[in-house]
Amino acid sequence: MSKSIQRGFTLIELVVVIVILGILAAFAVPRFMGLENEARVATVHSLLGSMKGTAAMAHGMCMAQGCANGASITVPGGQPLTMRYGYPDNASIMKGMEGLEGFTISNTRRFNRSGARSTNCWIQYNQAANANTPPTYQYAQGVIGAGTPPKTEAEMLAYLRTVC
Secondary structure (H helix, E strand, O other), X not given: XXXXXXXXXXXXXXXXXXXXXXXXXXXXXXXXXXXXXXXHHHHHHHHHHHHHHHHHHHHHHHHHHOOOOOOEEEEOOOEEEEEEOOEEOOOOHHXXXXXXXXXXXXXXXXXXXXXXXXXXXXXXXXXXXXXXXXXXXXXXXXXXXXXXXXXXXXXXXXXXXXXX
């Protein structure tokens, strides 16, 4: 009497595994489809945070050094920033920022997100207008923190989700 040794899987076992993988894929794919857009929005929002952080750090250094309007200060990393009313001016804000990969810079202060679905996926730095007004941050629909709607970051994020 000889023993037969079964090798491999039966057709039914293979079909069951393929059906299970198909069901899992049907649930997983829609969850990941919107992540590309969310990633673009997150990079624009991250850039906004970087702009605000750079402006705040430079403002603090300017106050500590007692710099005058139009003076230049050197931030960590060795980049000189020209200050207007205690904040970096439009031309020098990008010098103090890092992580600008994936953005194109137009008119020295607008950061357009590369690969966006729309040309309205951008953030712009507007230097301080006078000694009593800090810089503002603008996107296609309005100025963040200004009196014109939409004026909050939440409204900006909702808008960017539709265009980025």
